[in-house]
Amino acid sequence: MDDRPGNDDLATLRAPVDAAELASLHRRLERAAQADGLLDVAYRVLDSPVGDLLLAATPGGLVRIAFANEGHDEVLESLASTLSPRILHAPGRLDVAACELDEYFERRRQVFDLDLDRSLSKGFRALVQRRLPEIAYGRTRTYGEVAEIVGNPRAVRAVGSACATNPLPIVVPCHRVVRADGSLGGYIGGLDAKARLLELEAA
Amino acid sequence: MKQPFEAVVEHHATTVLRVCRSMLAVDDADDAWSETFLAALRAYPDLPEQANVEAWLVTIARRKAIDVHRAAHRDPLPVAELPETPTELGLPGVDDTGFREIVLELPERQRQVVTYRYGAGMSYSEIAAVLGGSVDATRRAAADARKNLRKAPSGVSRQEDEHG
Numbered sequence A: 001m002d003d004r005p006g007n008d009d010l011a012t013l014r015a016p017v018d019a020a021e022l023a024s025l026h027r028r029l030e031r032a033a034q035a036d037g038l039l040d041v042a043y044r045v046l047d048s049p050v051g052d053l054l055l056a057a058t059p060g061g062l063v064r065i066a067f068a069n070e071g072h073d074e075v076l077e078s079l080a081s082t083l084s085p086r087i088l089h090a091p092g093r094l095d096v097a098a099c100e101l102d103e104y105f106e107r108r109r110q111v112f113d114l115d116l117d118r119s120l121s122k123g124f125r126a127l128v129q130r131r132l133p134e135i136a137y138g139r140t141r142t143y144g145e146v147a148e149i150v151g152n153p154r155a156v157r158a159v160g161s162a163c164a165t166n167p168l169p170i171v172v173p174c175h176r177v178v179r180a181d182g183s184l185g186g187y188i189g190g191l192d193a194k195a196r197l198l199e200l201e202a203a
Numbered sequence B: 001m002k003q004p005f006e007a008v009v010e011h012h013a014t015t016v017l018r019v020c021r022s023m024l025a026v027d028d029a030d031d032a033w034s035e036t037f038l039a040a041l042r043a044y045p046d047l048p049e050q051a052n053v054e055a056w057l058v059t060i061a062r063r064k065a066i067d068v069h070r071a072a073h074r075d076p077l078p079v080a081e082l083p084e085t086p087t088e089l090g091l092p093g094v095d096d097t098g099f100r101e102i103v104l105e106l107p108e109r110q111r112q113v114v115t116y117r118y119g120a121g122m123s124y125s126e127i128a129a130v131l132g133g134s135v136d137a138t139r140r141a142a143a144d145a146r147k148n149l150r151k152a153p154s155g156v157s158r159q160e161d162e163h164g
Helices: A007-014 A019-035 A072-082 A091-105 A123-134 A143-149 A156-164 A191-202 B005-023 B026-046 B053-072 B097-104 B108-119 B124-131 B135-151
Strands: A041-046 A053-058 A061-066 A087-089
Touching: A019 A087, A019 A091, A019 B005, A019 B026, A041 A072, A041 A091, A053 A072, A053 A091, A061 A072, A072 A087, A072 B005, A087 B005, A091 B108, A091 B135, A123 A143, A123 A156, A143 A156, B005 B026, B005 B053, B026 B053, B097 B108, B108 B124, B108 B135, B124 B135
Parallel strands: A041 A087
Antiparallel strands: A041 A053, A053 A061
């Protein structure tokens, strides 16, 4: 039998392409890309109490967490230009991260145990972000105290911008850094999200 | 600025599948589709930004369809242009057998929720819409599943900290 579609098969060709079929082809592409080392950035969206979170990972680990207010499409475009355009929706690589975040939001996890790819941060900002996990769950530090922790007590504003540009919020807990007067300061995911995370940890 | 490759797949998946199906039987067309996007993904960083992405993909798809046809059949598919060297077919899977085995032992509902949430990357409300039941019930099933997975010797979660 000839496998090529003849006139009888025209109906098949005209038939709309089934979404489930495309989804299955997509999963096959994810597996093939991973196996061939072509999946430079894998991502998924995770629904959470602080809104939809974009999770992105390189082979080196989790590289970016983005809140909805950052614009997930914009964040992916920015990852395409700074890291690699070889980006696919491929949830498999984010299984462990998604699971740990779910546990965190259920108050079943206080410390994250994830491989992190910190390549999006450089210099002083990277140094500050690396030290932030030292602030324990449920605690807060002021921007000034963090400046002291990193050995540069006058760099309060620079600590502020290190927190504001943290590519891995929640997992790298910049939400635990607040102003000396007790007010929240800023947050990449919006002040509501910051308040919500601190509330969750205080309970 | 270059789009993430996912956007390319999203915009052109159907067109490429139609091209493949116009040249091949359905199963072979699936192979050609996969080969096309894998090749495109490989070459994508070098694609000029001004390039016509659809024309580029259709060109790759035609070549891959010829390759797939040649791999599956002795008889040549008549075409206007000469084919490139055939690709090596076959898509080795990712080794996630350990995880799958543990998941298989979960109660059905929990297994489905875990598969949809961590295998397919779906939200609780999307899962609830597919499986029926409330979003809260779906969330609880996922929590129960994670609890069971943590008890397993090499569960999805690498940390043993249920006291949090």
